[in-house]
Amino acid sequence: MRKPLVAGNWKMNGSLDSINTLLGGIKEGLGNVSEAELAVCPPAIYIQHVASSLKGTNVALGAQDVNDKPAGAHTGEHSVSMLKDFGCKYVILGHSERRTLYGETDDFTARKFIAAREAGLVPILCVGELLEEREQGITEQVVARQLDAIIDLEGAGALGAAVVAYEPVWAIGTGKTATPDQAQEVHAFIRGMVAKEDAEVAAGLRILYGGSVKGSNAAELFQMTDIDGGLIGGASLDATEFLAIGQACNS
Numbered sequence: 630m631r632k633p634l635v636a637g638n639w640k641m642n643g644s645l646d647s648i649n650t651l652l653g654g655i656k657e658g659l660g661n662v663s664e665a666e667l668a669v670c671p672p673a674i675y676i677q678h679v680a681s682s683l684k685g686t687n688v689a690l691g692a693q694d695v696n697d698k699p700a701g702a703h704t705g706e707h708s709v710s711m712l713k714d715f716g717c718k719y720v721i722l723g724h725s726e727r728r729t730l731y732g733e734t735d736d737f738t739a740r741k742f743i744a745a746r747e748a749g750l751v752p753i754l755c756v757g758e759l760l761e762e763r764e765q766g767i768t769e770q771v772v773a774r775q776l777d778a779i780i781d782l783e784g785a786g787a788l789g790a791a792v793v794a795y796e797p798v799w800a801i802g803t804g805k806t807a808t809p810d811q812a813q814e815v816h817a818f819i820r821g822m823v824a825k826e827d828a829e830v831a832a833g834l835r836i837l838y839g840g841s842v843k844g845s846n847a848a849e850l851f852q853m854t855d856i857d858g859g860l861i862g863g864a865s866l867d868a869t870e871f872l873a874i875g876q877a878c879n880s
């Protein structure tokens with residue numbers, strides 16, 4: 630049985646004030662989320678503040694990115710051990726914004742993935758196709774290439790301690806959600822691809838959907854066989870919406 634995960638990716642949003650309001654709202658309504666694990670991934674500079682605010686709750690903490698190197702001359706970066714120091718459980722890797730805006734490759738993402746796993750962090754590996762790739766009918770090839778970057782380096786077993794997030798790039802922040810059938814098709818493809826290598830890892834792998842998920846469309850997505858929760862951008866900045874998405878996992 631896979632425990633659903635609803636993870637909020639706050640991106641580069643928030644202030645001390647708005648974060649306090651958001652966390653206050655989340656903590657107040659937490660009791661209504663019975664099945665899903667909730668996680669929040671604030672900007673790195675707020676991780677310590679969020680960690681202390683979430684103490685005593687069962688909301689997990691994650692980061693939005695990490696460097697693949699353990700320490701040294703990497704101005705502006707943070708390492709896996711720094712995330713561990715402040716109680717991070719998860720780290721988002723390979724988000725489409727990192728890939729497209731900052732030119733991060735499959736290989737670089739795979740190296741970060743390995744560093745995160747070795748440190749005991751749970752990578753949330755983002756995969757997904759651009760609109761033109763979907764239109765060309767190469768969604769599966771793109772997703773397979775992104776996953777193979779990990780599998781070729783570490784074997785499918787590496788995904789046993791990870792989460793995959795399928796995020797069609799055309800659905801991120803656009804208000805355009807993949808239909809439940811479109812999402813399920815790719816999720817089933819991902820699970821099938823991993824199953825060819827390791828059936829047990831595939832059966833236990835949580836595959837999240839991300840791309841304009843809201844309280845109003847979460848339930849229809851999450852009821853699909855291979856969708857095990859969501860990676861939530863915009864809607865995770867609003868406590869009521871975020872909690873409604875978490876509640877959509879209640880049976």
Ligand code: PEP
Binds near residue numbers: 802803842864
């Ligand atoms: C994301 O950035 O991972 C995301 C899914 O964003 P949004 O929910 O805003 O589409």
